[in-house]
Amino acid sequence: MTPLLQVEDLRTHFFTRDGVARAVDGVSFTLNRGEVLGLVGESGSGKTVTGFSLLGLVDPPGRVVGGRILFDGTDLAGADEARLRKLRGKRIAMIFQDPMMTLNPVLRIDTQMVETVLAHDRVSRAEALARARAALVQVGISAPDERLASYPHQFSGGMRQRVAIAIALLHKPDLIIADEPTTALDVTIQAQILAEIQKLCRETGTALIWITHDLAVVSGLADKLAVMYAGRVVETGETSAVITAPVHPYTRGLIGSVPHGKPHRSMLQQIGGMTPSLLNLPKGCMFRPRCPRGDDECLAEPALREWLPGRFARCVHPHLDPHLDDAKERVS
Amino acid sequence: MIVYLLRRVGQSILAVVTMAVLVFIGVYAIGNPVDILVSPEASQAEIRATIERLGLDKPLWEQFLTFAGNALRGDLGTSFVYGRPAVEIILQRLPATFELAFVALLISVLIGIPLGVYAGLKPDSLGGRSVMAGSILGFSLPNFWQGMILILIFAVWLGWLPAGGRGPTVELLGIPVSFLTPQGWAYLLLPALNLALFKMALVIRLARANTREVCLQDYIKFARAKGLSPRRIVFVHVMKNIMIPIVTVLGLELGSMIAFAIVTETVFAWPGMGKLLIDSINLLDRPVIVAYLMLTVVIIVTINLAVDILYSILDPRVRLSEVKG
Numbered sequence: 074m075t076p077l078l079q080v081e082d083l084r085t086h087f088f089t090r091d092g093v094a095r096a097v098d099g100v101s102f103t104l105n106r107g108e109v110l111g112l113v114g115e116s117g118s119g120k121t122v123t124g125f126s127l128l129g130l131v132d133p134p135g136r137v138v139g140g141r142i143l144f145d146g147t148d149l150a151g152a153d154e155a156r157l158r159k160l161r162g163k164r165i166a167m168i169f170q171d172p173m174m175t176l177n178p179v180l181r182i183d184t185q186m187v188e189t190v191l192a193h194d195r196v197s198r199a200e201a202l203a204r205a206r207a208a209l210v211q212v213g214i215s216a217p218d219e220r221l222a223s224y225p226h227q228f229s230g231g232m233r234q235r236v237a238i239a240i241a242l243l244h245k246p247d248l249i250i251a252d253e254p255t256t257a258l259d260v261t262i263q264a265q266i267l268a269e270i271q272k273l274c275r276e277t278g279t280a281l282i283w284i285t286h287d288l289a290v291v292s293g294l295a296d297k298l299a300v301m302y303a304g305r306v307v308e309t310g311e312t313s314a315v316i317t318a319p320v321h322p323y324t325r326g327l328i329g330s331v332p333h334g335k336p337h338r339s340m341l342q343q344i345g346g347m348t349p350s351l352l353n354l355p356k357g358c359m360f361r362p363r364c365p366r367g368d369d370e371c372l373a374e375p376a377l378r379e380w381l382p383g384r385f386a387r388c389v390h391p392h393l394d395p396h397l398d399d400a401k402e403r404v405s
Numbered sequence: 406m407i408v409y410l411l412r413r414v415g416q417s418i419l420a421v422v423t424m425a426v427l428v429f430i431g432v433y434a435i436g437n438p439v440d441i442l443v444s445p446e447a448s449q450a451e452i453r454a455t456i457e458r459l460g461l462d463k464p465l466w467e468q469f470l471t472f473a474g475n476a477l478r479g480d481l482g483t484s485f486v487y488g489r490p491a492v493e494i495i496l497q498r499l500p501a502t503f504e505l506a507f508v509a510l511l512i513s514v515l516i517g518i519p520l521g522v523y524a525g526l527k528p529d530s531l532g533g534r535s536v537m538a539g540s541i542l543g544f545s546l547p548n549f550w551q552g553m554i555l556i557l558i559f560a561v562w563l564g565w566l567p568a569g570g571r572g573p574t575v576e577l578l579g580i581p582v583s584f585l586t587p588q589g590w591a592y593l594l595l596p597a598l599n600l601a602l603f604k605m606a607l608v609i610r611l612a613r614a615n616t617r618e619v620c621l622q623d624y625i626k627f628a629r630a631k632g633l634s635p636r637r638i639v640f641v642h643v644m645k646n647i648m649i650p651i652v653t654v655l656g657l658e659l660g661s662m663i664a665f666a667i668v669t670e671t672v673f674a675w676p677g678m679g680k681l682l683i684d685s686i687n688l689l690d691r692p693v694i695v696a697y698l699m700l701t702v703v704i705i706v707t708i709n710l711a712v713d714i715l716y717s718i719l720d721p722r723v724r725l726s727e728v729k730g
Contacts, residue, residue, distance in 0.1 A: 130629055162632030169630075174623035179645045179720060188641075189631045224721040240631065 075146065077247055077280050078104040078127075083140035083150070085119075085126045087351075094351040096122040096135065098304040101377060106247065109274065109281040111295030111312065113288060113327070117348050119304040120284045121170075124250045127282075128165055129157040145247065163193040166241035170253040172234035176225035182236060183221040189243050208239040212269060231262035238270065245277055252284045267294060288331050292316050300324045303349055303359035306377065310384040320386040320393065323360045358389065366390040413713055417706045424702040425476065429469050432695050459485065472695070481699060482692030486685070491696035495678055499700075500580045501571060502670070502677035506662040508584065508593055509600035510655065517605040518651065521612025526639065528617060536609060543606030552599040552672035559595055566595050569674035596673040600666055604658055611654060615647035622646075649720050656712030660705035 085097035097119040104110050114120045125131050127142055129149065142149040144165070149157065161167075169175040177185060186205035187198060194201075202221070209217040212235045225233055234254055241249050251270065255263040271294055274281050285291050291298065291312075298315045300308040300323065308321040319325045326344035346363040349355055355362050357372035364371070370389045377387045439455055447455075456462050460471065472482065481491045520540075524533040560568035572592035574581035583589030619625060620643065628642045667679030674680070678697060685693040 128630055130626060158632050158634070160632070161630055167627075167630040169623055169627055171623060175627040177624040177628065177642050177646070178722065179649070180641070181721075184641075188633060188637060192632045192634065192637070226722050237627070 076103040076143075077106045077108075077145060078282075079141070079143040080123075080127070081141045081143070083123065083126060083137070083142060085122050085131055085135055085137050087135040089134055089352075092352045095304050095354065096351055097126060099377075100140070100299075100301070100304070100306050102299045102306060102309055104248070104280050104282065106280055107274070107278045108297070109271075109283060109295045111291035111298045112282055112284045112301060113286065113291060113298055114301035115286055115327075115348050117351070118301040120286075120301050121252050123301070124167065124252050124282065124284050127250060128161055128167060129154070130161075130167075159193070162189055162241075162246075163244045164246050165248045165250065166244070166246040168234070168237050168241050168249065168251045168254045171257050172230050172237055172254075173257070175237050176233055178225055180224075181221070182223055182225065186221070186236075186240055186243065189240050193244055204243060205239075208242050209236070211242060211273065212236075212239045214239070231258050231266065234258060234262075234266055235269070238266070238273070242273060242277070242279075246279060248280045248282065249274070250282045250284070253286070255290065256285070256287070263290070270294075288316070288328060300327065303354060304351065305359060305387060306385075307360065307388070308384075308386040309377075310381075314381075314384060318392070320380055320384055320391045321360075321388045322364045322366050322390070322392065324386075325392060326363075358387070409717075410714075413710055417710055420706050421699075421702055425473060425699060426469070428695055428698045428702075429472055430465070432691055432698075433465060433468070476699065481696035484685075484690055484693050486688050486690045486693070491690075491692040492700070494693060495681065495696055495700055498676060498678045498681050500582065501675060502663055502666055502679060504582055504584060504593065505597055505600060505666055505669070505675060505677060506659060508597040509604065509662060509666075510659055512597055512601040513604035513608050514655065516601075517608030518612050520605075521609040522616050522639065522643065522647070524609065525613040525616025525620065528613070533613075537613065540606040540609040543602045543609075548599065548603060548668045549672050551602055552596070552669055555595050555599055556672070566591050568595075569672075571676050596669050596675050599673065600662060600669045604655075604662065607654070607658065608651065611651055612647055615650055616643055619643050619646045645719075649716065652715055652719060653712060656708055656715070657705075660701075660708045663704055664701040 080103070081101050083097055083100040084095070087094040087096055100119070100123050102110060112120045112123065122131065122135070126137050127149065129137075129152065131137060137150050140150060144160070149160070176182070183202060183205060186208070187201040190196065190201035190204050205221060206217045209220060214220055214232065214235055228236065238254070254270070255266050258266060267290065270281070273279070283291055283295055295312045297310060298312050299306045300315070300321065302323050308315060308319065308324045310320075315324060316328060319328055323344070326342070329342035330344060344363055349359060349362070357374050358364070358367070361367040361371040375387045375389050377385050379385050380391050380393060439452060439459070439461065460468060475482065479492065483489065484491050484494055487494055520536045524536040527533045556568045559566045570592060571583060573586070573588055574583055575585050575589070577585060583593045625638060625642060628638050666675075666677055667683060669675065670677045670679040671683060682694065682697050685697070
């Protein structure tokens with residue numbers, strides 16, 4: 074079976090006055106139908122730009138400069154605007170981070186939903202409205218008729234995100250790109266939305282790319298993970314494998330930074346330093362300056378390599394035997 | 406909504422009353438109209454009679470009360486010069502100014518908004534930059550000079566349009582108007598364009614700034630991610646958002662266009678209220694000046710009220726918060 078989405082060495086650069094910012098510079102992953110991929114990384118690691126690149130929504134001065142985005146067999150990286158527009162919302166939908174900003178404040182919900190239906194399907198307004206109503210019911214919004222006639226400001230944040238999800242579901246897309254859709258919400262609402270999306274994707278067989286900086290959120294949701302650092306995917310693999318035995322030192326640091334389940338008052342772990350400026354990237358491995366294992370060998374940039382079965386990482390000194398490595402590091 | 410309306414109307418009335426006091430006191434301080442009205446050879450008795458006839462011998466507060474009382478009945482005094490009610494004289498000139506201002510507003514909106522939105526969507530293109538450069542000229546060149554250049558080009562050199570005056574008018578519901586005949590348009594076009602240029606520059610800059618801001622919003626990107634056509638995004642998603650500030654500003658500007666069409670009316674000899682005001686100031690015709698100022702205040706206050714209501718129609722957020730409040 075060919076994968077639904079196959080991204081190969083995607084490169085999206087921003088040509089600014091201060092130089093070329095390589096926001097995405099070598100991102101590769103594959104996604105099968107109905108699968109959930111967690112795209113994880115710190116702020117500025119290029120995960121959102123990756124999501125926009127897939128839809129051809131990168132604004133100038135940014136541009137996809139290289140790589141391939143094979144979606145159901147066709148390359149989207151070089152596709153023209155008309156072709157991309159037919160896909161957007163129809164076969165690939167996107168949910169944004171801030172629900173307070175994604176709905177147009179001066180248009181009613183029904184307007185914003187009906188136009189989405191009519192953008193791709195030649196149906197009557199009444200039918201489009203019926204579909205909008207059904208989508209609202211699907212995401213658990215009560216009194217949908219009343220809600221359809223409302224404006225976004227009459228909704229809470231969680232409710233707006235549900236509406237955004239309903240809009241994404243209108244055309245039963247093959248793929249939904251969700252860009253940190255729960256970050257701006259309360260924890261309880263976050264859990265609800267998370268469960269909702271998981272359920273809907275399972276029901277409809279929609280594949281999902283879940284972009285997040287929150288490993289705790291994504292570990293329970295995703296089938297596989299792609300960890301990004303400074304515009305590159307540094308590690309990919311099955312979620313459980315990556316979480317329990319990370320190969321890349323950066324992934325280890327990231328997992329170590331999650332404070333869950335640690336004894337009270339124990340020191341919280343952190344990764345020293347900060348993500349490098351995209352305009353001034355270090356030579357060789359991007360993580361070298363912050364890496365406990367970094368040395369002169371890391372000055373040549375490592376390629377993404379399969380170290381263990383199904384486990385790819387971009388590292389010269391990967392953690393291949395976690396127990397042994399832990400012991401070694403404790404001694405040193 | 407009703408509470409909101411009542412409150413707004415109350416504020417409007419207060420503004421009118423305040424203005425009445427200021428105008429009356431201000432105008433009273435200007436010269437002595439009797440010097441101009443009676444002939445230099447007039448006897449002392451004749452001068453005294455004139456003063457008494459005009460009520461200028463009474464104390465200021467009494468004159469004001471008389472004025473205010475009459476004003477409430479719609480009588481703003483009788484022109485010293487024409488010997489007819491000031492309001493009547495002004496109302497006679499009103500349609501000409503209104504027509505000029507509305508056509509100018511229409512021109513500035515119909516040309517300004519598309520140009521501004523275009524410049525906002527393509528800020529770095531040659532077209533976008535040219536529009537902005539042109540708008541700077543519209544802003545900075547003096548209005549009267551623009552008017553003279555327009556006359557020079559279209560009336561003197563090209564000979565396409567008449568240089569001034571209002572030309573023939575036709576009656577519409579008893580009001581003389583120009584816009585129903587091609588001839589009327591010929592006379593109307595240049596002064597309206599002159600009056601519109603400044604506002605057009607304003608609309609262009611406003612539309613451009615707002616378009617640029619709105620285009621960066623997530624909801625525009627979300628609209629693109631939904632697969633909407635660029636036309637739908639610009640004409641519905643962008644337009645509806647930029648109209649809110651534009652309507653607000655234009656409402657205020659319409660008032661000032663009606664009130665201060667003076668320069669244009671003088672340059673083009675357009676028989677409107679502005680020209681009347683200049684003539685009246687030269688002749689110290691107090692009742693006409695006062696009536697003109699009062700009428701202007703009422704017009705501007707009314708337009709502001711209308712804009713507020715329109716605003717609440719455009720922006721659902723205003724509508725709702727006012728229902729609650």
